[in-house]
Amino acid sequence: MGFSDDFLYDFSFSLPRILVSGKTCILDNIKRIVMLSEKEIIIYNGQRYTAVSGNELSIREINDERMLVQGEIEKIEFFGTQMQDKD
Amino acid sequence: MRLKKSSFSAHKCRIKIEGFEIDKLISACIDKKIHIKDIKFTNNLEAIMTVKKDDVNNINKLAKNKYRVTVLSQAGYIYALSLLIGKKALIAGLAVFIIAVYYQSMFISEVRIYGYEKLTESEIRTSLMDVGIYEGAKKFRHKDQIEDAKIHLYQELAPLAFVEIHYRGGLAEITLAEGNRISPKQLSSENAPCDIVAEKDGYIHDIIVKQGVKAIEPGEFVTPGQVLISGFVPIKYTTYGEKDENAGKYVHAEGIVTVKAPHRFKFYITPDIILSTSGGDTVAIVRNKNETDYELVKRVSDKMVRRYIKEKLQDKAYITNKSLNFRQKENIIEVDVLFEATEEIGIEQEIMNDT
Numbered sequence: 047m048g049f050s051d052d053f054l055y056d057f058s059f060s061l062p063r064i065l066v067s068g069k070t071c072i073l074d075n076i077k078r079i080v081m082l083s084e085k086e087i088i089i090y091n092g093q094r095y096t097a098v099s100g101n102e103l104s105i106r107e108i109n110d111e112r113m114l115v116q117g118e119i120e121k122i123e124f125f126g127t128q129m130q131d132k133d
Numbered sequence: 134m135r136l137k138k139s140s141f142s143a144h145k146c147r148i149k150i151e152g153f154e155i156d157k158l159i160s161a162c163i164d165k166k167i168h169i170k171d172i173k174f175t176n177n178l179e180a181i182m183t184v185k186k187d188d189v190n191n192i193n194k195l196a197k198n199k200y201r202v203t204v205l206s207q208a209g210y211i212y213a214l215s216l217l218i219g220k221k222a223l224i225a226g227l228a229v230f231i232i233a234v235y236y237q238s239m240f241i242s243e244v245r246i247y248g249y250e251k252l253t254e255s256e257i258r259t260s261l262m263d264v265g266i267y268e269g270a271k272k273f274r275h276k277d278q279i280e281d282a283k284i285h286l287y288q289e290l291a292p293l294a295f296v297e298i299h300y301r302g303g304l305a306e307i308t309l310a311e312g313n314r315i316s317p318k319q320l321s322s323e324n325a326p327c328d329i330v331a332e333k334d335g336y337i338h339d340i341i342v343k344q345g346v347k348a349i350e351p352g353e354f355v356t357p358g359q360v361l362i363s364g365f366v367p368i369k370y371t372t373y374g375e376k377d378e379n380a381g382k383y384v385h386a387e388g389i390v391t392v393k394a395p396h397r398f399k400f401y402i403t404p405d406i407i408l409s410t411s412g413g414d415t416v417a418i419v420r421n422k423n424e425t426d427y428e429l430v431k432r433v434s435d436k437m438v439r440r441y442i443k444e445k446l447q448d449k450a451y452i453t454n455k456s457l458n459f460r461q462k463e464n465i466i467e468v469d470v471l472f473e474a475t476e477e478i479g480i481e482q483e484i485m486n487d488t
Binding site: 077083104109110 | 162
């Protein structure tokens with residue numbers, strides 16, 4: 047990974063950033079929560095949306111635009127707005 | 134200056150939020166940097182979560198009248214303390230309990246003694262009581278006190294090889310090991326420099342030196358207190374030069390010095406009874422068949438000499454020459470015994486050196 051990629055990764059505060067390990071998932075750059083349930087969590091990152099799907103999902107902690115999710119994670123999806131899709 | 138915000142461990146609240154679109158409220162909380170933990174959705178209209186006590190009011194402000202916020206439970210050390218402060222009697226009781234436990238821990242509740250063999254437990258307990266170790270006594274706080282107690286025990290319960298005093302709560306454990314330690318008095322008497330001096334007068338018969346320097350020669354007459362074997366060993370110079378005549382070292386003189394001394398006593402023999410002039414006791418004796426007067430006198434006199442040596446010379450003498458002189462007066466035989474015996478006369482006398 048080059049310097050520009052590193053820089054972009056560290057300082058892109060409105061793009062989805064997610065770390066998944068086993069039954070734990072850390073979502074970064076949370077601007078707004080769109081939907082919360084035991085089966086799906088959808089968050090807005092500022093430019094894109096992130097959806098985590100699974101079973102028995104629970105939020106362990108929300109702090110400083112960061113969310114720690116635990117549960118059976120099955121699927122992670124990223125969405126854009128219609129305007130962005132047109133671009 | 135504003136105080137630092139409390140942490141979750143200080144004071145946290147488990148709250149229940151009821152209303153439509155709870156996710157919007159949580160989004161608002163994220164915007165306000167409110168720290169939320171353990172969010173649990175019971176259904177679409179209800180969620181339970183944990184927040185800091187300071188943030189409950191902020192959530193209430195954000196919730197306005199759209200959501201109902203209920204505090205279910207509280208936890209944290211600040212919360213526990215605030216509960217305690219309200220219960221003064223409980224605090225006083227706790228303080229009294231702690232003080233009582235601490236005060237109790239200052240005293241000995243039990244004394245256990247390990248490792249004794251020849252000594253009895255009561256003997257050891259008496260000595261321990263003298264130094265202040267017994268049930269109900271105050272424990273020693275300083276190391277010096279324990280060391281003093283140990284020294285006392287070493288002196289009182291000698292010979293001890295090892296003593297350890299250890300407190301385990303209210304239990305005082307005394308571990309000791311008995312040994313064959315030589316007492317200082319014994320040590321000094323066995324190794325202290327000394328001379329061998331004459332106990333009584335007589336002509337020296339023989340002298341055997343084990344340690345020290347011979348001070349007399351066989352045949353010389355010695356008086357009581359005269360040095361026979363000297364404990365002072367002078368240095369022998371093997372080179373030329375200045376010689377210090379008084380230089381030498383002191384040793385514990387050892388040796389056997391015997392004198393040849395004459396002894397004389399008289400006794401009477403009746404046909405069946407002996408009257409001894411030495412002790413005045415009487416011994417019945419029966420004449421053997423066909424035994425002559427001389428044989429009878431010889432047999433009795435041997436017995437009397439042995440008794441004389443045992444009583445007068447403490448069994449340390451050996452007969453070298455003996456003569457009997459007897460005469461019969463009617464039914465009584467008068468016996469005059471003269472014998473020569475060698476006996477040890479050397480006794481230790483400590484050298485008292487002023488320098």
